[in-house]
Amino acid sequence: MASTIRLSSTPNFLAPPPNPLRRVTALRFRAVRKRPFASEKPVSVSASASSSSKGLEVLVFDCDGVILESEHLHRQAYNDAFAHFNVHCASSSQPLNWGSDFYDVLQNRIGGGKPKMRWYFGEHGWPSSTIFDKPPEADEDRAKLIDTLQDWKTERYKEIIKSGTVEPRPGVLRLMDEAKAAGKKLAVCSAATKSSVILCLENLIGIERFQSLDCFLAGDDVKEKKPDPSIYLTASKRLGASPRDCLVVEDSVIGLQAATKAGMPCVITYTSSTAEQDFKDAIAIYPDLSKVRLKDLELLLQKVVPAS
Numbered sequence: 001m002a003s004t005i006r007l008s009s010t011p012n013f014l015a016p017p018p019n020p021l022r023r024v025t026a027l028r029f030r031a032v033r034k035r036p037f038a039s040e041k042p043v044s045v046s047a048s049a050s051s052s053s054k055g056l057e058v059l060v061f062d063c064d065g066v067i068l069e070s071e072h073l074h075r076q077a078y079n080d081a082f083a084h085f086n087v088h089c090a091s092s093s094q095p096l097n098w099g100s101d102f103y104d105v106l107q108n109r110i111g112g113g114k115p116k117m118r119w120y121f122g123e124h125g126w127p128s129s130t131i132f133d134k135p136p137e138a139d140e141d142r143a144k145l146i147d148t149l150q151d152w153k154t155e156r157y158k159e160i161i162k163s164g165t166v167e168p169r170p171g172v173l174r175l176m177d178e179a180k181a182a183g184k185k186l187a188v189c190s191a192a193t194k195s196s197v198i199l200c201l202e203n204l205i206g207i208e209r210f211q212s213l214d215c216f217l218a219g220d221d222v223k224e225k226k227p228d229p230s231i232y233l234t235a236s237k238r239l240g241a242s243p244r245d246c247l248v249v250e251d252s253v254i255g256l257q258a259a260t261k262a263g264m265p266c267v268i269t270y271t272s273s274t275a276e277q278d279f280k281d282a283i284a285i286y287p288d289l290s291k292v293r294l295k296d297l298e299l300l301l302q303k304v305v306p307a308s
Contacts, residue, residue: 056298057245058214059179060235060264063190063197065251065271067172068204075103077157078113081149085129089121096127104273111191111225111254113150118142150193158199168204169269171289176209178294185239187215189231189248194218215239227254229262236262247297249289253277265304267297 064070075098081087082096089096098106110116121127126135126142131149136142160166179186190197197218201210210216215235222230236243243263250256250266252274259266260281267284269292270277279285283300286292 054242054245056184056247056301058185058187058236058239058241058247059175059294059297060187060189060232060246060248060259061172061176062248062250062255063188063200064192065255065274066249066269067168067188068166068200069169069271070166070200071104071107071271071273072100073160073166074107074113074157075100077153077160078103078117080156081153084152085131085149087127087129087149089127090125090135108252108254108274108277111227112219113153113193114146115225117146117149121146154193154196157196161196161199161203166204169288171292173205173209175289175292175294176205180212182294184294185214185241186212187217187235187239187246188213189215189217189235191219191225191231194220227257227261229258232259232262232264236264247301250282253279256282265301267292267300 061067064074079097082098087096088094106116106120110119121142126137126145128135129145131145132141136145176186188197188201192200197216198210201213201216215238217231217235217238219225219231222228222234224230232246232248233243236246239246244265246264248255248259248264248266249269250259251269251271256266256268256279265283266281267286268274268279268282269286269289270279275287283304
């Protein structure tokens with residue numbers, strides 16, 4: 001795995017950088033050690049929950065970061081949208097451009113594209129653009145700006161995915177096939193826009209696998225984004241499965257928090273931008289799924305220790 005970066009201390013993330021076009025000066029980064037291939041640990045659950053568990057019934061995948069490593073693709077699409085609409089914040093004469101270091105922090109703190117932009121403009125000032133010559137002040141106009149940027153960004157992201165240059169992360173397709181062959185239910189729950197997730201899944205896992213999913217939910221399907229547990233709770237209800245019998249595969253703390261708040265055990269397959277996050281609530285941590293088999297995940301659930 002490529003060398004990764006981490007925050008040397010907890011950042012003052014809400015403090016705006018002096019120039020959004022430059023590296024976020026409030027953050028300091030340093031090289032860190034690679035994680036070992038995998039780490040596993042028991043997670044405490046209630047005794048009643050453990051005793052009535054049926055074992056692994058549903059395997060749930062996040063999309064971005066799990067099925068594909070997509071952070072840099074989303075960042076490219078956002079920056080292309082900012083350039084296309086000539087989005088200018090007051091602090092710069094150039095179109096807004098999110099740097100890789102800044103975006104790594106942003107996307108791991110705020111889920112969903114619209115919330116990201118709304119937070120950014122709220123902190124750094126609402127921009128001028130070809131959508132609005134002057135920075136919008138009315139809530140309705142601000143919502144229109146966000147919606148227009150997000151819609152264009154989504155279409156740009158689709159173009160990138162359809163280019164044929166993007167591949168699924170190692171082990172994902174095999175693990176999906178193993179789960180289906182073993183009679184397990186399979187779900188994908190992503191905070192991203194539904195149309196972009198559908199395109200990703202059809203191109204990366206194939207139409208046949210996509211159509212065979214027992215449940216598919218995107219950010220459009222729930223009111224609250226991750227780390228809110230709504231998307232996972234909705235999936236368990238639709239599938240008629242207890243949350244404790246669902247195992248979630250996530251790549252970030254935001255996703256991990258959503259899963260654990262829903263009462264679902266979670267394993268992490270981290271990316272270069274999430275490798276040094278605190279995954280203490282995960283039952284296992286992997287760099288990818290290339291060496292992970294369905295039987296390994298079933299054994300992990302059996303090792304979950306009831307709380308004393």
